[in-house]
Amino acid sequence: MLFNKIYQLPENKALLVSEDLVYTTKDIKECRENNLDLLSSLNEKVVALQFKDNIDLAKWLILLDGIASSILILPFDIQKATLELFLEQAQCGFVLCESTINEQVSKGRQLREVKTNWLISTSGTTSKPKLVSHNLMSLTNTIKVGSPNFVWASLYDLNRFSGIQVFLQALCSGNKLVIKNGTTSLTQTIMLFQREKVTCVSGTPTYFRKLLMVKGFSSLPLKSISLGGEIAEQKLLSSLKSTFVGAKIRHIYASSEAGVGFSVNDGLAGFPLSYLEFNEDLPHLKIGPEGTLLIKSESSASNYVNGANLIDENGFVDTGDLVEVKDGRCMFLGRASGIINVGGNKVVPEIIEEFLQSIQGVNAAKVYGKNNSFVGEVVCADIVLSTSLDTKTIRDYCKKGLAVHEQPVFIKIVDELDTTSSGKIKR
Numbered sequence: 001m002l003f004n005k006i007y008q009l010p011e012n013k014a015l016l017v018s019e020d021l022v023y024t025t026k027d028i029k030e031c032r033e034n035n036l037d038l039l040s041s042l043n044e045k046v047v048a049l050q051f052k053d054n055i056d057l058a059k060w061l062i063l064l065d066g067i068a069s070s071i072l073i074l075p076f077d078i079q080k081a082t083l084e085l086f087l088e089q090a091q092c093g094f095v096l097c098e099s100t101i102n103e104q105v106s107k108g109r110q111l112r113e114v115k116t117n118w119l120i121s122t123s124g125t126t127s128k129p130k131l132v133s134h135n136l137m138s139l140t141n142t143i144k145v146g147s148p149n150f151v152w153a154s155l156y157d158l159n160r161f162s163g164i165q166v167f168l169q170a171l172c173s174g175n176k177l178v179i180k181n182g183t184t185s186l187t188q189t190i191m192l193f194q195r196e197k198v199t200c201v202s203g204t205p206t207y208f209r210k211l212l213m214v215k216g217f218s219s220l221p222l223k224s225i226s227l228g229g230e231i232a233e234q235k236l237l238s239s240l241k242s243t244f245v246g247a248k249i250r251h252i253y254a255s256s257e258a259g260v261g262f263s264v265n266d267g268l269a270g271f272p273l274s275y276l277e278f279n280e281d282l283p284h285l286k287i288g289p290e291g292t293l294l295i296k297s298e299s300s301a302s303n304y305v306n307g308a309n310l311i312d313e314n315g316f317v318d319t320g321d322l323v324e325v326k327d328g329r330c331m332f333l334g335r336a337s338g339i340i341n342v343g344g345n346k347v348v349p350e351i352i353e354e355f356l357q358s359i360q361g362v363n364a365a366k367v368y369g370k371n372n373s374f375v376g377e378v379v380c381a382d383i384v385l386s387t388s389l390d391t392k393t394i395r396d397y398c399k400k401g402l403a404v405h406e407q408p409v410f411i412k413i414v415d416e417l418d419t420t421s422s423g424k425i426k427r
Contacts, residue, residue, distance in 0.1 A: 001065060001066030001113055001136075002061065002062050002065035002066065002136060002171070003028075003032065003062055003063065003065065003066060004066075005171060005172065005174075006025050006028050006029060006062065008174070009025045009174050010025065011024075011025055011026050012024050012025065012026055013025045013174065013176075014176045015028065015170075015171065015176065015177065016055050016058050016059065016176075016177055016179060017055075017176060017177070017178045017179065017196055018053065018054070018055040018178075018179050018180070018181060018192075019180075019181065019184065019188070019192055021053075021055050023055065023058075023059055028059065028062055028063075031059060031063065032063055035063065036111075039063065039064070039067050039111060040110070040111060042064065042067060042068055042094060042096075043067055043068070043111055043112055043114075044067075044068070044069050044112060044114055045068055045069060045093055045094060046068065046069055046070040046072065046090055046091055046092045046093060046094075047064060047068040047070070047071055047072065047092070047094050047095075047096055048071075048072040048073075048074050048086075048087060048090070048092045048094065048095040048096065049061070049064070049071060049072070049073055049074065049095075049096050049097075049159075050074040050075075050076060050078075050095060050096075050097045051076065051097060051098065052076045052098070052181075052182070053181055054154075054157060054158040054159075054163070054179045054180070054181065054182070055179045055181075056098070057073070057158045057159060058158055058167055058177070058179060060096060061073075061158075061164075061167070062171070064096075064116070065116045065118075065136060066113045066114060066115075066116055067111060067113075067114070067116070068114075068116055069114055069116065069117065070090060070092075070116065070117040070118075070119055070133075071116055071117070071118050071119065072086060072087070072090045072092050072119040072131075073118065073119065073120050073121070073158075073159050073164070074086065074095075074121070074159060075121060075157070075159045075160070075421055076157075076159065076182070076421070077421060078121070082128075082129060086119075086121065086131055086305075089131055089305045089306050090119050090131065090305055115135060115136075116135065116136065117133050117134070117135055118133070118134045118135060118136070118139060118164070119131050119132070119133055119134075119305055120132055120134060120160070120161050120164065120256050120301075121159070121160075121256070122161075122255075122256045122257065123160065123229075123256070123420065123422055123424060130304050130305075130306065130308075131304065131305035131306065132256045132257055132301035132303070132304055132305065132310065133301055133302050133303055133304075133305055134259070134301050134302070135302070138259055138298065138299050138300065138301065138302070139164065139165070139168055139259070139299075140168050140172060141298055141299060142259070142260040142299050143165075143168060143169050143172050143173075145172055145173045146169070146173045146175065146200075146224075147173070147175075148173065148174050148175065149199075150170075150173065150175045150199050150200050150223070150224070151175060151176045151178065151196055151197055151198045151199050151200065152166060152169065152170040152175050152176065152177045152178065152198070152199075152200045152201075152202070153177070153178040153179075153180075153193050153196075153198040153200065153201045153202070154166040154167065154177065154178075154179060154180075154201075154202055154203070155180070155189075155201065155202065155203025155204065155207045155423055156202065156203060156204070156229075156422055156423055157182060157421045157422055157423075158179065159421070160256075160421070160422040161254065161255065161256040162202070162204075162228050162229055162254060162422060163422070165202075165254065165260060166202045166226075175200075176196070178192060178193060178196045178198055180192060182421060186210055186211060186214045187214060187215075187216070189211075190211070190214060190215075190216045190217050190220070191216070193220055194216065194219070194220065197221065198220060198221075198222070199221060199222060199223045199224065200222070200223060200224040200225075200226070201220075201222060201224075201225055201226070202225075202226040202227075202228070202252075203226075203227070203228075203423055204227065204228065204229040204230050204419075204422070204423035204424050205227050205229075205230045205231065205232045205233070205236055206230060206364065206417065206419055206423055206424060206425050207419070207423040208225075208227060208236060208240065209236060209363055209364045209384075210364075210416070212239055212240075212243065212363075213363060213386060218243050218244075220244075222244045222247045223246075223247055223248065224247060224248045224249075224250075225240055225244060225247055225248070225249045225250070226250055226251075226252050226263075227249075227250070227251045227252065228251065228252040228253070228254055229254075229422060229423065229424050230424055230425070231269075231332045231334070231350050231354065232251040232269060233269055233354045233357060233358075234268065234269040235357055235358055236357075237249060237251070237267055237268070237269060238267075241267055248265065249265075249267060250263045250264060250265045251263065251264045251269075251271075252264075253271070255319055256301065257300065257301050257310055257317050257319070258283075258295045258297060258299070258300050258301075258317045258319050259297055259298075259299025259300045259301065260297075260299045261283055261285070261295050261297060261299070261319075262275060262282050262283060262285070268329070269331065269332075270323075270326075270329045270330050270331040270332060271329070271330050272329060272330070273325060273328055273329060273330055275330065276330065283295050283296055283297030283298075283299070284296040284297070284316075286316070287323055287325075287330075288316075288318060290336065291322050291323065291324065291333075291336070292318055292319060292320055292321060292322055292323070292336055293319045293321045293322075293323045293332075294312075294316040294317065294318055294319070295316060295317050295319060296314070296315045296316045296317070297317075300317050301317075320335055320336050320337060321333075321334070321335060321336070322334055322335070322336050322348060332350070333348050333350060333351055334348040334349055334350030334351060335350070338350075338427060340367075340368070340369035340377050340379060341369070341376050341377050342369075342375055342376065342377055342378060342379060342405040342406075343374075343375035343376060343405060344376075345403075345405040347369075347379055347405060347406050349366075349367035349368060349369075349427075350367075351406075352365075352367040352379065352381070352402065352406055352408070353365045353366065353367045353381075355398075355401055355402060356381060356383060356394070356398075356408075359389075359394060359397050360387075361385055361386055361387040361388070361389040362383055362384070362385060362386070362389065362394070363384045363385060363386040364383070364384040364417055365381055365382065365383045365384070365417075366381065366382045366383075366417045366418075366425050366427075367379060367380070367381050367408065368380055368381075368382075368427065370409075370410065378409040378410070379405075379406060379407065379408045379409060380408055380409065380410040380411075380412075381408040381410070381411050381412070382412050382414045382417060383411060383412070383413055383414065384413075384414060384415070384416055384417060385413060391411045391413065394411055395407070395408075395411065
């Protein structure tokens, strides 16, 4: 039961902090006492949580774990059709949000502790989002308790798997967690991190590329930087290493389905070939017949809520991420479901993005396909620049380094790339 961890911490320990709110251990305890009637009404029931502010979502996750039979964690911006589908699949009878907290509830019931399922939506970056079922054990069995002096900050929304992992990492370690609101600007985010003396930050590579361009980010006293959710290319890893000398920089491979797979701490893109060998300290990894990474782990979700198979007959989860062995190292290529078909030639957008981002003056790139009546699809690219650069120069680089079918036909210079609530490039 997550709430029990609160009793192991000092009475006035700051646990959750946003721009204008602070929840201490005392606050969480008082909140539980003040909401016993509501919690009694929700005991052993399926409860959906949908909050605009991550800090409120975090508070109710603490209060409901061990009380509700299942917690359905809903993105605040979820589409209505998907919302209705998830509520039906989870057989959810109550949605807890700002407007329902004060509704009339039954009184006088005692709380019975239960093993709570956490129902989490996949990101839906390249396919329709699905619900997967975890429990507190699968969500925390890879967490290593860190220094009590760390101050964590999450660049993820808490309604996503990665955000939940950072939240649980901080709580299990008794650390303060600094949580930004979805509308907080990059400059405001850095000011908040400076104010709270953040030492550990976790987010997507896309988010870190943005932060590296903002004044004040490099002055943060960071001791740990964790990247996840997308491919972390060598250029970005090297930039972070040179900016935050002495900080531990790791790329964490995790997904809603597979759970936390593994982390890479050597500062290099991809992961060591040795990870494919049996190791008691790592999940079992292998490359499947379609070139995708397969993972067998105790952190994996138990199932899709709609009943579809998640784990194969040998206990592996197919991540859908393409990998290849190159120069003695396993390198991520991109999502199998995102391949662009150019006249029968398969183009992986992430490979072209990495090439574009290797060009001096290119900060970030998004590559996508556009329908074409002659070849099926053509390659297009939206590019964010860090210095003055014209499209002709970019095209010249592409002609030298890419095959004809890989070269972007349309290149658009943009101020920033659209991202999802979890900080990934919106595809």
